[in-house]
Amino acid sequence: MATETAEHAAAGGRFPPFDQIATTGVSQVFWLIVTFAILYIAVAYVFLPKIRKAIDDRDGAIKSDVAKAAALSAKADASVKLFEAEIAAARANARDTASKAKAEADAKTAAATAAKEAELNARLAAAEARISETRAKAMTNVAAVAEDAAAAIAERLTGVKPSAAAVKAAVSGAMGG
Amino acid sequence: MRIATDPMHQFQITKLFDLNLGGYDVSFTTSALWMVIGVLLVIGVLALATAKSATIPNRIQSLGEIWYGFIAGIVKDVNHAPGKPFIPLVFSLFSFIFIANIIGMFPYFFTTTSHIAVTGFMAIFTIGLVVVVGLIKKGLGFFKIFVPSGVPVVLLFIVTPIEIISFLSRPISLGMRLFANMLGGHVALKVFAGFVPSLAVALGGVGMLMGGLLVMPLIVGVTALEFLVAFLQAYVFAMLTCVYLNDALGEAH
Numbered sequence: 001m002a003t004e005t006a007e008h009a010a011a012g013g014r015f016p017p018f019d020q021i022a023t024t025g026v027s028q029v030f031w032l033i034v035t036f037a038i039l040y041i042a043v044a045y046v047f048l049p050k051i052r053k054a055i056d057d058r059d060g061a062i063k064s065d066v067a068k069a070a071a072l073s074a075k076a077d078a079s080v081k082l083f084e085a086e087i088a089a090a091r092a093n094a095r096d097t098a099s100k101a102k103a104e105a106d107a108k109t110a111a112a113t114a115a116k117e118a119e120l121n122a123r124l125a126a127a128e129a130r131i132s133e134t135r136a137k138a139m140t141n142v143a144a145v146a147e148d149a150a151a152a153i154a155e156r157l158t159g160v161k162p163s164a165a166a167v168k169a170a171v172s173g174a175m176g177g
Numbered sequence: 178m179r180i181a182t183d184p185m186h187q188f189q190i191t192k193l194f195d196l197n198l199g200g201y202d203v204s205f206t207t208s209a210l211w212m213v214i215g216v217l218l219v220i221g222v223l224a225l226a227t228a229k230s231a232t233i234p235n236r237i238q239s240l241g242e243i244w245y246g247f248i249a250g251i252v253k254d255v256n257h258a259p260g261k262p263f264i265p266l267v268f269s270l271f272s273f274i275f276i277a278n279i280i281g282m283f284p285y286f287f288t289t290t291s292h293i294a295v296t297g298f299m300a301i302f303t304i305g306l307v308v309v310v311g312l313i314k315k316g317l318g319f320f321k322i323f324v325p326s327g328v329p330v331v332l333l334f335i336v337t338p339i340e341i342i343s344f345l346s347r348p349i350s351l352g353m354r355l356f357a358n359m360l361g362g363h364v365a366l367k368v369f370a371g372f373v374p375s376l377a378v379a380l381g382g383v384g385m386l387m388g389g390l391l392v393m394p395l396i397v398g399v400t401a402l403e404f405l406v407a408f409l410q411a412y413v414f415a416m417l418t419c420v421y422l423n424d425a426l427g428e429a430h
Contacts, residue, residue, distance in 0.1 A: 029294055057232065
């Protein structure tokens with residue numbers, strides 16, 4: 001035990017952080033200053049500016065990308081509006097054309113119908129006139145046939161041929177009532 | 178055997194080669210070696226992280242940006258806009274302490290932050306910087322931090338000495354906190370780890386079984402806790418640096 005303590009004492013003591021201050025304190029502080037100064041210079045003048053620049057670059061890239069995206073989005077919105085306006089115009093145009101065409105067609109149909117009707121009416125009137133004429137003619141023919149028949153019947157029955165005026169009077173009396 | 182069981186041996190500084198500068202012994206020691214290694218590690222990781230600055234970062238670049246964002250966030254939250262020039266300093270302090278603490282978690286590696294000379298100097302430097310920056314920014318108005326506004330004049334005779342004492346105790350608490358946390362954690366780890374061989378020697382196979390089943394999980398837990406402490410102490414040091422800097426930068430309170 002005694003030799004161990006002696007060894008410790010020779011190596012610097014039982015509690016190096018305090019025991020060795022006298023022998024190594026200056027050296028520790030010196031190397032602390034040297035190494036820390038190197039670290040500080042490297043950090044302050046080389047590495048942190050680089051890291052900061054990378055972060056700033058990224059922020060800039062994100063900001064410009066967002067701005068670009070916003071511009072594109074606005075452009076797309078404008079295009080959509082334009083497209084909608086064009087669609088609306090085209091639709092109105094189409095409606096116009098359609099209604100115009102319909103009106104034209106209606107007018108044409110009405111005219112055609114009227115013309116046909118007039119023609120038909122004319123033909124109908126002609127046909128009716130022809131019918132009444134034919135009937136009148138037929139009626140006169142019937143009277144003549146009846147006179148002939150009555151004259152022939154009377155001649156056969158009586159043997160005397162009746163006068164034409166008498167027959168005519170008799171027939172017209174019988175037919176006219 | 179002494180290395181394996183003595184919990185203080187890990188804090189021993191040994192000289193690697195002699196160096197004398199202006200009459201001062203600034204020999205290159207294990208402590209200096211691990212400071213150099215730590216700084217090289219930090220610079221190496223930062224060099225990888227900034228090798229190519231892509232708009233879409235890869236993993237190591239993301240790490241660098243998260244690291245920077247973490248520190249810049251602390252400075253921004255505590256010091257707001259006037260703290261911006263101090264981001265590199267806080268970043269360096271945090272990184273230096275963090276890497277030293279993490280290096281200390283590896284067996285046989287030396288923990289530079291477990292020596293009061295290192296942490297104490299860092300704390301004195303930080304408070305000295307606060308005073309210098311305060312005097313530059315506010316002139317003698319900087320000393321208003323010792324005279325809280327809105328306090329009756331009679332009370333000022335009590336409050337001002339208290340404020341001065343609290344200000345002077347800052348470098349002590351700042352340096353001592355980091356040093357004690359690292360030292361205490363490593364000693365605890367070593368002592369707990371020492372239980373395993375001690376039990377094995379004392380009780381043979383049964384002791385080895387007990388050490389393996391009971392002590393080993395404890396060591397694993399304490400190790401995990403020490404990793405947390407390693408980060409937390411670096412964070413606390415950086416945070417307190419910002420808080421103290423606020424006395425020099427912010428509005429007088």
